[in-house]
Amino acid sequence: MTEVKSDPGTPQAEAAAASFPWPIHEAVLENGLRxxxxxxxxxxxxxxxxxxxxxxxxxxxxxxxxxxxxEHLMFEGSSHVAKGEHFEWVTAAGGAxxxxxxxxxxxxxxxxxPSAQLELALWLEADRMGSLALTQETLDNQREVVKNERRQxxxxxxxxxxxxxxxELTFPEGHPYRHTTIGSMEELQxxxxxxxxxxxxxxxxxxxxxxxxxxxxxxxxxVRLAEKYFGGxxxxxxxxxxxxxxxxxxxxxETKRRVEPDDxxxxxxxxxxxxxxxxxxxxxTAIEVLAAVLGRGRxxxxxxxxxxxxxxxxxxxxxxxxxxxxxxxxxxxxxxxPRDGVEASEVEAEFLAVLDAMADGSAPVTETxxxxxxxxxxxxxxxxxxxxxxxxxxxxxYATLEGDPKAVREYLARLDAVTAEDVQRLAALILPAxxxxxxxxxxxxxxxxxxxxxA
Amino acid sequence: MTxxxxxxxxxxxxxxxxVFPAVTRTAVTGGEVVAAHLPGQRMAYAGVLxxxxxxxxxxxxxxxxxITADLLREGTERKTGDEFALALESLGASWxxxxxxxxxxxxxxxxxxxxxxxxxxxxxxxxxxxxxEADFExxxxxxxxxxxxxxxxxxxxxxEALMRGLYLPESRxxxxxxxxxxxxxxxxxxxxxxxxxxxxAAGGTLLLAGDLTGVDAAELGEILLxxxxxxxxxxxxxxxxxxxxxxxxxxxxxxxxQSVVAIAHHGPRRDTEDYTAIxxxxxxxxxxxxxxxxxxxxxxxxxxxxxxxxFELGRDSGIFSASASVHTEVTAPAAADxxxxxxxxxxxxxxxxxxxxxKAYRTGSLPIAxxxxxxxxxxxxxxxxxxxxDDYFTRKYTEYIKLEKDDVDAAAARRLxxxxxxxxxxxxAEKILPGLKEAGIGEVRVDTEGQA
Numbered sequence: 001m002t003e004v005k006s007d008p009g010t011p012q013a014e015a016a017a018a019s020f021p022w023p024i025h026e027a028v029l030e031n032g033l034r035x036x037x038x039x040x041x042x043x044x045x046x047x048x049x050x051x052x053x054x055x056x057x058x059x060x061x062x063x064x065x066x067x068x069x070x071e072h073l074m075f076e077g078s079s080h081v082a083k084g085e086h087f088e089w090v091t092a093a094g095g096a097x098x099x100x101x102x103x104x105x106x107x108x109x110x111x112x113x114p115s116a117q118l119e120l121a122l123w124l125e126a127d128r129m130g131s132l133a134l135t136q137e138t139l140d141n142q143r144e145v146v147k148n149e150r151r152q153x154x155x156x157x158x159x160x161x162x163x164x165x166x167x168e169l170t171f172p173e174g175h176p177y178r179h180t181t182i183g184s185m186e187e188l189q190x191x192x193x194x195x196x197x198x199x200x201x202x203x204x205x206x207x208x209x210x211x212x213x214x215x216x217x218x219x220x221x222x223v224r225l226a227e228k229y230f231g232g233x234x235x236x237x238x239x240x241x242x243x244x245x246x247x248x249x250x251x252x253x254e255t256k257r258r259v260e261p262d263d264x265x266x267x268x269x270x271x272x273x274x275x276x277x278x279x280x281x282x283x284x285t286a287i288e289v290l291a292a293v294l295g296r297g298r299x300x301x302x303x304x305x306x307x308x309x310x311x312x313x314x315x316x317x318x319x320x321x322x323x324x325x326x327x328x329x330x331x332x333x334x335x336x337x338p339r340d341g342v343e344a345s346e347v348e349a350e351f352l353a354v355l356d357a358m359a360d361g362s363a364p365v366t367e368t369x370x371x372x373x374x375x376x377x378x379x380x381x382x383x384x385x386x387x388x389x390x391x392x393x394x395x396x397x398y399a400t401l402e403g404d405p406k407a408v409r410e411y412l413a414r415l416d417a418v419t420a421e422d423v424q425r426l427a428a429l430i431l432p433a434x435x436x437x438x439x440x441x442x443x444x445x446x447x448x449x450x451x452x453x454x455a
Numbered sequence: 456m457t458x459x460x461x462x463x464x465x466x467x468x469x470x471x472x473x474v475f476p477a478v479t480r481t482a483v484t485g486g487e488v489v490a491a492h493l494p495g496q497r498m499a500y501a502g503v504l505x506x507x508x509x510x511x512x513x514x515x516x517x518x519x520x521x522i523t524a525d526l527l528r529e530g531t532e533r534k535t536g537d538e539f540a541l542a543l544e545s546l547g548a549s550w551x552x553x554x555x556x557x558x559x560x561x562x563x564x565x566x567x568x569x570x571x572x573x574x575x576x577x578x579x580x581x582x583x584x585x586x587x588e589a590d591f592e593x594x595x596x597x598x599x600x601x602x603x604x605x606x607x608x609x610x611x612x613x614x615e616a617l618m619r620g621l622y623l624p625e626s627r628x629x630x631x632x633x634x635x636x637x638x639x640x641x642x643x644x645x646x647x648x649x650x651x652x653x654x655x656a657a658g659g660t661l662l663l664a665g666d667l668t669g670v671d672a673a674e675l676g677e678i679l680l681x682x683x684x685x686x687x688x689x690x691x692x693x694x695x696x697x698x699x700x701x702x703x704x705x706x707x708x709x710x711x712x713q714s715v716v717a718i719a720h721h722g723p724r725r726d727t728e729d730y731t732a733i734x735x736x737x738x739x740x741x742x743x744x745x746x747x748x749x750x751x752x753x754x755x756x757x758x759x760x761x762x763x764x765x766f767e768l769g770r771d772s773g774i775f776s777a778s779a780s781v782h783t784e785v786t787a788p789a790a791a792d793x794x795x796x797x798x799x800x801x802x803x804x805x806x807x808x809x810x811x812x813x814k815a816y817r818t819g820s821l822p823i824a825x826x827x828x829x830x831x832x833x834x835x836x837x838x839x840x841x842x843x844x845d846d847y848f849t850r851k852y853t854e855y856i857k858l859e860k861d862d863v864d865a866a867a868a869r870r871l872x873x874x875x876x877x878x879x880x881x882x883x884a885e886k887i888l889p890g891l892k893e894a895g896i897g898e899v900r901v902d903t904e905g906q907a
């Protein structure tokens with residue numbers, strides 16, 4: 001019988017400020033699969049979530065996009081589940097919110113079930129972990145689906161490729177974050193079945209995964225069921241170390257700029273990317289606060305300067321934000337679109353002046369700004385853990401990236417501890433000119449272009 | 456290396472029944488508070504539903520509702536826009552505003568211990584907005600720019616052409632809810648003030664969802680609802696365009712690497728007696744990953760990243776629509792396949808397995824979809840907008856359990872009209888026209904009316 005370690009959590013009455021008031025139980029199966037259970041009987045449902053510690057950062061050159069294409073193949077059948085039946089059985093049992101996502105760091109698979117159907121989700125997840133059917137037919141079909149996903153999200157929409165352009169300038173040749181998760185058409189086209197068989201053999205092993213169940217369940221019973229369904233899966237051996245994401249220095253070293261003349265975009269738009277400490281770094285919470293102070297919401301500095309005061313840019317809910325990446329560096333991003341008749345260069349100068357004033361300490365963060373940013377981030381957190389799918393995913397994230405799901409209890413205290421000095425220190429580190437990538441979409445020089453587009 | 460796996464699919468037990476949170480209604484001077492208690496939920500939603508949908512907009516002033524809703528955040532009689540934003544965001548509150556054909560809704564989500572303060576701010580913004588010329592001008596320009604941007608995005612032109620195909624030009628439904636570049640450009644601050652005075656200044660229904668222990672619903676109602684609104688006059692009728700033969704309408708988006716295929720026709724009103732059967736049928740046809748449309752176009756053919764379809768039924772008018780973004784080269788066969796799936800379900804009905812699966816999905820996923828204050832607030836809005844019983848979402852459970860194959864087959868036979876549908880294809884016209892003409896799926900015409 002697998003030993004279960006339990007952490008009771010804060011009683012509801014004391015939980016007003018607690019990050020995570022629910023109990024957390026942990027167990028490790030003999031094959032290395034980590035199991036995390038967080039009971040909450042409020043609603044008769046249970047979220048089932050698996051984090052595999054593999055993402056696009058693990059992809060070697062020439063095989064970009066394969067982790068994500070693999071994720072698609074995980075829905076294409078296994079020993080006892082035919083192609084498409086994963087969705088079918090889950091929905092037929094009243095489950096919903098079924099999906100999977102791949103990012104640079106990891107791949108997650110999830111569904112929310114009526115709690116009486118928990119066992120079905122475990123059976124389905126175990127079957128594909130232990131016996132995925134990889135056939136040429138499903139590879140060919142899903143390759144086309146992924147190519148359409150690429151067209152729909154990256155190639156067809158205006159500005160759709162800005163992230164690809166920015167990553168290429170932000171990270172050096174060979175860095176695991178230099179390419180996007182979607183990959184390239186050519187490399188996807190060249191993908192062979194053996195690539196995915198190898199990928200499966202190396203990474204889709206129980207000792208490279210975390211199974212999280214949150215909701216109307218009994219922890220001992222979940223661990224018993226995990227043993228029943230996953231216990232017979234052999235571990236594949238040691239997981240090879242991921243490509244090294246450590247950078248010789250945090251900063252990019254200069255301002256890099258790509259000007260992209262594009263007829264098809266409706267209006268000029270400028271994107272920024274900055275390298276920032278990674279999401280496991282102690283300072284990452286201060287970076288989230290920085291992004292909110294500078295550029296999130298109607299009350300942020302950039303909004304008040306660029307829109308209310310100077311009327312230079314289009315209204316956006318967010319001008320700056322963070323993308324947490326766990327190994328080596330994260331990215332801090334910014335964007336604006338100039339108002340009609342305003343030069344992008346003029347807006348860029350004002351935009352960067354707001355960032356500089358924060359970085360050089362000439363306009364320190366006020367207590368009001370700090371309080372506002374923390375209040376917004378607190379609400380984000382309460383929203384995320386307020387539903388079971390988000391709660392299970394958060395536990396999987398902390399278990400995988402921090403090595404301890406109970407670290408989920410610390411978020412609000414960490415947020416609370418961020419000071420104005422922390423925020424300014426991070427601004428001084430991240431925002432200066434020697435750490436910037438600028439992607440500028442411009443309309444080709446034709447004075448009538450705007451009118452033509454509108455005609 | 457051999458893995459030992461359990462071969463037999465677990466049957467699972469019967470679901471622990473779901474009951475929608477108890478709804479309490481409290482009458483106050485200006486209207487009514489409709490509240491749902493969600494124990495243990497630390498975020499709360501508060502919103503006001505007003506009889507101010509786009510059908511209330513004067514002709515030529517399409518989009519005034521959305522602009523008015525946007526302008527509410529730009530300051531009050533007592534606070535500038537910046538001050539208002541700072542006050543609201545310092546509560547951790549996020550503002551939301553939406554408008555559909557029938558109603559307009561503005562609201563906030565905030566931690567429940569701050570919801571009263573957030574409601575007071577909503578009241579200030581809704582009843583005593585600043586509505587200043589400079590703010591209006593900025594918001595209007597911004598909306599025009601957004602509409603221009605949206606027009607360049609895939610799907611917008613298709614959607615506009617679809618609405619022109621379904622409704623007569625004089626119908627408000629023939630234009631997007633947000634208005635057009637022309638109508639929004641022509642708006643003045645007086646239009647906004649008039650719309651606000653007529654539809655937003657008084658009354659409404661306050662929706663509340665969250666752990667309401669210690670929240671005084673009546674007090675919040677008094678703060679927000681104030682004086683009663685006059686009885687609304689009936690809205691102008693829909694003015695649907697009569698659909699005869701199937702039309703294939705091509706909308707050019709030069710250089711597009713995908714085509715948007717959108718198929719639509721009219722549907723009944725929301726109060727139709729076969730609503731549940733229609734919803735079940737729509738789910739089987741295009742509502743889930745395993746639906747017939749997604750299965751055929753994505754999983755079998757690999758034409759698309761996803762295909763969907765279903766019914767959207769309002770107070771006075773409903774539509775069926777199905778859509779997919781497909782690779783340009785397969786535009787015509789994808790459109791033919793989608794139409795064939797609609798024809799097939801209409802002619803042959805659904806299978807017992809599909810029905811059983813859909814019943815389980817619709818009942819099982821209900822509590823999954825209704826976990827958050829925001830989604831329960833949305834459910835309350837539906838209850839109020841369509842005059843549904845307070846226990847509608849609990850009853851839905853029972854209705855689905857009682858649903859039979861004959862009901863769903865009848866809904867498919869009575870409510871789908873692929874032979875009369877408007878089929879809009881937005882894509883690179885030069886590349887797709889020859890194939891569409893050859894496909895023989897209907898008379899092809901090019902719609903050039905659309906403009907940013």
